[in-house]
Amino acid sequence: MLPDHAAFIIAAFAGSALVIGALIGWILLDGRAVRRSLDAMEARGVRRRSDRTERGS
Amino acid sequence: MGLMDLANPTRFLALSGRLLPWLAGLTALTLALAFVLAIRAPADYQQGETVKIMYIHVPFAWLAMMGYTLLALSALGILVWRHPLADVAHKALAPIGAVFAFLCLFTGSLWGRPMWGTYWVWDARLTSMLVLLLLYLGLLALRSAIEDPNQAGRAAAVLSLVGFVNVPIVKFSVDWWNTLHQPASVFRMGGSTIDPSLLWPLIASAVGFTLLMLTLHMMAMRTEILRRRLRSLEARAAAEAAFA
Numbered sequence: 001m002l003p004d005h006a007a008f009i010i011a012a013f014a015g016s017a018l019v020i021g022a023l024i025g026w027i028l029l030d031g032r033a034v035r036r037s038l039d040a041m042e043a044r045g046v047r048r049r050s051d052r053t054e055r056g057s
Numbered sequence: 058m059g060l061m062d063l064a065n066p067t068r069f070l071a072l073s074g075r076l077l078p079w080l081a082g083l084t085a086l087t088l089a090l091a092f093v094l095a096i097r098a099p100a101d102y103q104q105g106e107t108v109k110i111m112y113i114h115v116p117f118a119w120l121a122m123m124g125y126t127l128l129a130l131s132a133l134g135i136l137v138w139r140h141p142l143a144d145v146a147h148k149a150l151a152p153i154g155a156v157f158a159f160l161c162l163f164t165g166s167l168w169g170r171p172m173w174g175t176y177w178v179w180d181a182r183l184t185s186m187l188v189l190l191l192l193y194l195g196l197l198a199l200r201s202a203i204e205d206p207n208q209a210g211r212a213a214a215v216l217s218l219v220g221f222v223n224v225p226i227v228k229f230s231v232d233w234w235n236t237l238h239q240p241a242s243v244f245r246m247g248g249s250t251i252d253p254s255l256l257w258p259l260i261a262s263a264v265g266f267t268l269l270m271l272t273l274h275m276m277a278m279r280t281e282i283l284r285r286r287l288r289s290l291e292a293r294a295a296a297e298a299a300f301a
Contacts, residue, residue, distance in 0.1 A: 023273065
């Protein structure tokens, strides 16, 4: 049986999960888009002078 | 390795690249444990099961304030030491802090309705937390309104230092004014007033969400460093094309 005020508890947890999920998704997609643009730039032969293996994994 | 070594964007990328998978895994584990502890925690003798909202609302409030404190420290790094990584940290943290401030208000109003009979009152705690959210949104708006990134960074740093005065107001508002919001019950003189059966799940949840903020901040900082490299490459490519 659901406790009193269950709707408020569920809305708080579900709403928070949704917003945090959206934040994680936005950060991941933004990172992917920037990496893709950098890769495209490097494919065109434009590189940093000091670039070796420093873009990290 | 000293702090100044780490404060080099290239070294930061390498180190954070190795650290991130472990940090993300630890975050997921801690949040899962906190969720189980929160579900199994006993009901409060007055609030019943509604007290479960505390396990997310309180960490969100702490992190909104901690996030703004870190913004103010980064602002010092921008204005005093003019360190590029301080600006990266500042820019990457603002949207994350804004989300935690929003979630604090959102979960607080859903907790307030069944307990106080209202979603919102203009008391000092709620109003100062709303001001904190508006400060975060102001920082985001300011950065996007100024085209020159260096100028935008300095303006945002000044605003975050000025706005930092609101953080102690949020914290002590319940002591300085008569508020509907309850006074502090965890970090207070004389120790916590919360029963350990409710306190431990709260601590687990706070640790989990702190790790989440750290993980997301690190990811956003990596992206911001790469975005700046992309911008300089685009400028170089445009200059080379102009002289070709």
